[in-house]
Amino acid sequence: MIRKTRPGSFPITDPAVIAAGGLDVQLVLERERGSSVEGAVLHLTDRDLAAADAYEDDDRARRRVVLASGESAWAYLDADPLRSAQRIVVVGDSIAYGRCDPRGGWTSRLAAAHITRNEAAHRVFNLAVPGSFLSDVSEQTPALLAARLPDTLVVAAGVNDCAIPLASADAPYDVPAHIAEHLGSLAATALNHHARLVVVGPAWIDEARTGDYGGLRFTEARVRALRASVRAWCDGHHVDFLDLWEPLRGKPELLLDGIHPTAEGHEALYRHLGAPGC
Structure with a gap:
């Protein structure tokens, strides 16, 4: 579970990603105090992470977030940090x-x-x-x-x-x-x-x-x-x-x-x- 985030939709601007997935929006984590999102933590190798980075387009960025357990993990967030800030x-x-x-x-x-x-x-x-x-x-x-x-x-x-x-x-x-x-x-x-x-x-x-x-x-x-x-x-x-x-x-x-x-x-x-x- 990721603390202080909520799911939202985010426009996909990369035509190749839209063509591959068939959608022009993607769910993205947004910060909101008191909210949480259920999910799973995946344990990836450096090679896996590199592949995930290559897959994501420029509208999303890999950043550290804190889980409800107190541990930290990588998550893909809005690449514009001020647009998603409160x-x-x-x-x-x-x-x-x-x-x-x-x-x-x-x-x-x-x-x-x-x-x-x-x-x-x-x-x-x-x-x-x-x-x-x-x-x-x-x-x-x-x-x-x-x-x-x-x-x-x-x-x-x-x-x-x-x-x-x-x-x-x-x-x-x-x-x-x-x-x-x-x-x-x-x-x-x-x-x-x-x-x-x-x-x-x-x-x-x-x-x-x-x-x-x-x-x-x-x-x-x-x-x-x-x-x-x-x-x-x-x-x-x-x-x-x-x-x-x-x-x-x-x-x-x-x-x-x-x-x-x-x-x-x-x-x-x-x-x-x-x-x-x-």
Whole structure:
């Protein structure tokens, strides 16, 4: 039995799958607090899992879920984690917080659209803190979730981790290992709260304008490396990765100081996340 899910229908868009099965909809698990779905747990080999992944089309993704027994298992869910979410908690740094935007950034726009879809059931809690490193987010998040009953945990942090501290510019660059450690901890936290982990990648920066930012220097090369590390970790652990690089790339006018998006920049990030489906 899978806890906190309910069966729903999902449109199939792959013509080959429709032709093979004769249906254009498929049942899919949707999260709903207090609900459960009866079923069986299959013990598969890596080869079996690979075959199942190949069979499923791009509209579904294999993700970890918690069973009523407390054990975890793989299940195929809606590949769009925000479309299927109800209660979303966002943790991260100043960009997720919405600094430099009177409207509260892309997170505030997401919240408005998400809650409008279902005012009774949908919630978005923006708990991002400017200046946060991924280690801060990993340490502080467990205590924040229980009262908010999330089904989706969105992590938008890491840019501060890849900055060069001017006081020790020759320090070793170990962000990939650092990222793996703290994202792994956040994945465990999300699973403990029956929530789906969603990791937001960094946005493009205008290196020519970042300069000395509070004793830190940001470079495009390091932010690119961070983006690659986060994506690789998410791919390797079957965790949702939302890439925010392209909406701002090569558009310095959408950045106030080379790092923080303007209001128009945040609007571009929000639209890139798929505003009509949020």
